[in-house]
Amino acid sequence: MSELPRVYLVRHGETEWSKSGQHTGRTDVPLTTAGEAVAPQIGARLADVSFARVLSSPRGRARRTAELAGFTPEIDDDLVEWDYGDYEGLTSQEIRGRRPGWLVFRDGAPHGESVRQATERADAVVARLKALSGNVLVFSHGHFLRVLAARWIGQPAAFAQHLLLGTATLSILDFDHHNPDEPAISLWNDDRHLVG
Secondary structure: OOOOEEEEEEEOOOEHHHHHOEOOOOOOOOEOHHHHHHHHHHHHHOOOOOOOEEEEOOOHHHHHHHHHOOOOOEEOHHHOOOOOHHHOOOEHHHHHHHOOOOOHHHHOOOOOOOHHHHHHHHHHHHHHHHOOOEEEEEEEOHHHHHHHHHHHOOOOHHHHHHOOOOOOOEEEEEEHHHOOOOEEEEEEEEOOOOOO
């Protein structure tokens, strides 16, 4: 039996829209100066880990985080952020002004991705990741990584609302008892590498 994968997840560094709470799906907002400054700290944190594969969303903010951390990632189009459709660029408060009680993980986005579509995309990524072996590093986005983690452990997308995820943080998807039937989250939203 081949070695089970251990998947390291990195949410991209800060952007102006992540700082202001604006939903950033398709819009390719660059990293802020602060976002660029912390990316090498991710690389330093992972310096002693050997990766069989390094994957990234095609969005510039994820790719740039990977590059500044010292990695040359393969691009995986399925690692893009949730498509927010009509809600692109809006804050949760602005969206709830239009649609009280809205929650992306339950309601999706009009003219963007539905919960079912985001779940199917995450499931496709999970299936590919679980077929790999060794350490895998993934650079992606907040809401999508939260859904990915939920689906890794067999939970519905709505579970992702309970998995807060800051920018430039590290998380790890793993298996308990080295058993492929026991997917687990062994680290979540860790920012110990961030200095200053």
